[in-house]
Amino acid sequence: MADLHPVVQPLLSRSPLDDGFDPPGSQANSTAPGVTIRLVRDRSATLIASGPRSAAALERRLHEALGIALPGPGRCSQKDGIRVLWQGPARWLVLAGAESGTEERLRAIVGRDAAVIDQSGALVSLHLEGSRVRAALSKILPIDLHPRVFARDDTRSTAAGHIGIQIVCVEDTPCYLLLIPRSTAPDFARWLIASSAEFGVGVE
């Protein structure tokens, strides 16, 4: 009887931006785009949250194991393809490659000093660059992205309209990484494309 049933298929990972990300009409002006948007597919996101009593121990353990110092407010640090973002008092988000088993590895490192929570599916990552990317983002984010106040390895949690997002300055060129709640990613992407369109927008 059991044999009559289909074998369970491997589950496929899917981004909410798999469909409908290509902006209608934007190809026309994308030969020299002022804004280039790339969906970052292969990355994990893991939250480390600790209590006040164990933050110091956590910091030591992570530094020993990964060689990364936990960044302070508004900052991030990185090493060997792992990027750690400050997210709040005693909370950090660790971004790494998708296949690295980061959650298990981190859990082994932090032991009982912190909660380790997978957020890979919760966040959609967009990589933004181009000469006009700041102008495009000024239509979406209420924060100052001028390099005098938001430079490489700075990060902010902020509000894009009704959507809470986190932004990282990857390079001063400028080049940014945006983390967007999965459920709102299609609407956010449409807004981003509309805001970028006048500068020419390329989507990778």
Next chain:
Amino acid sequence: MMTETQPFRLATGGLVDRAAPLNFSFDGRAITGFAGDTLASALLANGVRLVGRSFKYHRPRGILSAGVEEPNALVEHRSGSRREPNSRATVLELYDGLVATSQNRWPSLRCDLLSVNSWVSSFIAAGFYYKTFMWPASFWERIYEPMIRRAAGLGRTAPAHDPDTYEKATAFCDVLVIGGGPAGIAAAVAAGRTGARVILCDEDFVLGGGLLGDKADIDGGSGVDWTRTMAGELAAMPEVSVMGRTSVTGVYDGGVFGAVQRVSDHLPEPLPHQPRLRFWRIVARRSILAAGAIERPIAFGNNDRPGVMLAGSVRTYINRYGVAPGRRAVIFANNDGAAGTLDDLAAAGVDVAAVVDSRDGSSAAVSVAAARHGVVMHAGAMVTQAYGGHGLRSVEILTSDRQRERISCDLLAMSGGWNPTIHLTSHLSGRPRWDEAAAAFLPGSLPPGMTVAGAATGNADLNACLASGAATGLAAAHDCGFSGRLPSWRGHGSGDGQCHQPVRPLWRVPGARGKAFIDFQSDVTTDDIDLSVREGFGAAEHAKRYTALGMATDQGKTSNVAALGILAEITGTDIASRGTTTFRPPYTPVAIGALAGHARGMDFHPRRLSPAHPFETEQGAVFVEAGAWLRAQYYPRPGETWLQSAEREVRTVRGGAGICDVSTLGKIDIQGPDARAFIERIYCNNFAGLKPGRARYGLMLREDGFVLDDGVTMCFSDTHFVMSTTTANAPVVMQHMEFHHQCVWPELDVQLTSVTEQWAQFSVAGPLSRELLRRVVDRQHDIANEAFPFMSAAQVTVAGVTARLARVSFSGELAYEIAIPAQYGDSLLRELMRQGEAFGVCLYGTEALAIMRIEKGHVAGGELNGHTTAADLGLGKMMSAKKDYVGRILAQRPALRDPERPTLVGLLPLDHGSQVRAGAHLVASGRAANLENDEGYVTSSAFSPMLGRWIALGLLASGNNRTGEIVRACDPLRGTESLVEICSPQFYDPTGERLHG
């Protein structure tokens, strides 16, 4: 097409490009202007003086000013869906193909039938509406309101959906300079040279402000040349941004300014991907207000005739646009600016018939100019009345020796002095102060970080403007940590002294004949102010409401101060003690689209989509908004109504298996040594005994003792729990828990994390649900009844992917909820449906979910409404007596323990076919359906496929003791009523046998 000549265009001069003619139309007539014109300057160049009809009396109106203050020359700009009423011709930048139409006239501008209002004006003075449309009351809605609505308003809104897009944006700077005249430019250059981040906003489409309308020189060159040099320098500074066509409209707390940028209003239509308007939120550490000054009209008889203009504006039309606004002019002023006006008119070849200076004795500056040009000078004289219907033909003056004299002219250049443009200084409650010497209101207390420069200070002398601009610009940059040298420029303007006079206030001409307007746009005359005071509305704010003065789209830019002056005169007080009305944002009108920006239509607010949204769409789901989420409401098959679809879905679940997407439920990860202690305090029921691998239904109260939310919490270890909340309350619950974590029990070592976005979650329900899951969950996990009984929870895998499985039920059936990381959600649902095909599985939506929970008497949004206690919902026994928790104390209040409180009951209509609707009120049988007899209401209702009839849940006073009683369910809103029997809320499978199947 033949273009008309421009008979009033000067042969040379002005900043228009005579090599670039632009064709446009006004009231269907083809006209030509030049690039650099406004609609107003192009109309004047073509001798078009009659531009609109006034609001109330439908009087013919022309062009009063050359700026944003314009109260008369309001037109409909563009046509069709882009039509925009009340566009000011004086700031409407001309482009090829512009279409403008006059307003408030029928059948035509020259012959307007409603101008009879002017003849009956003594009956429709200020306050007319308040007095006349009082009685009979039966006339209010059917007769008066439609009548007033038809007559009211100016212009027509667009008849169709606006095809343009709008944007909002945020900018940051060290120094914001408001106004692009000499002071503003000087400030921006001084600040910009230090390296500070500077934004210069100018409402005009050419930088220069007052310099454009003046024959000024700076450092040996013309003012216009200086402006161009400075504009070039500003453009080359990387940290300086010059925003033209941008009006700063409001000042807000924290150095925040609102500004509207007219990106495309000067184009036939927006360029691709460009908005029409962009609304800026500018955050500035320091700001400099260099907004200039606005000239004041003088109230005399028929001072609204086309051809009566502000003197400074006359000069602007001559100097900036190369247009003579008339052939033969009279100048009427109370200040020395008359001299410059005379110079400019004479230079333009306009015949000046007379200079009428209201001041006693002779003003040296004016009389010297009059003598120079050989013009008759009347000192101590006044213009009492203007003549001419559609255009000025002559004026009557009253000389100092009380002689009346008629002077023929087609242009009157009047100046009652200048009002510094101080509106923005008052937006944060700053009160302007009256300055007797300047005879004007000057900036009083300023918004934090703001300084004022140029003519806005009350001193329009060009050198003073340049100096105050440079000084404030450098000081502002200095405050932000930048340093530099103070720039110095020497200038001479023909308008030097124009503003600081000596002026003698002249608000209204004594002995004037005919209507003497103060507020042209609202049609308020000096008589209306008299009337207002007579009737007891003599305070500034009262007179404004009584007469509507200052309440039109121009917000009284040319009238407010004059009204205050007249009020002071009438009441025999001084203007300083009269108080002022309040300036509020916006300074100039802002289209509502600009405030909405991108948030329009489908982008009104971001929609949250479930991870399985693509598959559900493929399956034909009809979606419904649930908070920010879009949830599948039902999955209709061809020909099915929503009810038929929902019924089929219910039968499929109860007869076999169904799957519902519950990804939208709030999910909160709770970890840490004190996680259990925290949950114990948050929930009112016991969680001390919840063992790893088990789940429990929890009820959460607010501090005030009422129910906040419910949900199931799974225990994975003593230090790790995952709580679920209702979809609607997820953010509130998270906030509630964070508050208690951070503020009430900071000593608890617990970490709260929302994982709502991380997990896709599906309810798999029905007698065959276990068999279905057996096919999907990896083999090594034992989910047999004995190994995984009701309220079990475990981490499992599906095709090797970590998932969470809990045996919980909302439908009352054997049921599970399976959660998987969101990126696999769509794939898992497809796999469940593929495996479920053999079981006849279906997807079910929120309609079927609601029907089944009502059949089971489970509470949801209708009952968890913030007004119910645990006992009201039949859950009173859950409130633990052995521990403390949020809401325990206040839940003991007598009113919350009143046995007569409405409690949850089931309701069955006696007539099986009749429907009971949620919202119907419950009244004891035989009693009248009124508020006094109201005993509760229906909270939820559904057609039960299992019972074959409508069922409902309700809250009924003393409901627990009334089983079997018949009450009336009255729905006066929809005009229905039925008799219902009170029963247990558990309609279906009351003993819960199916749950354990």
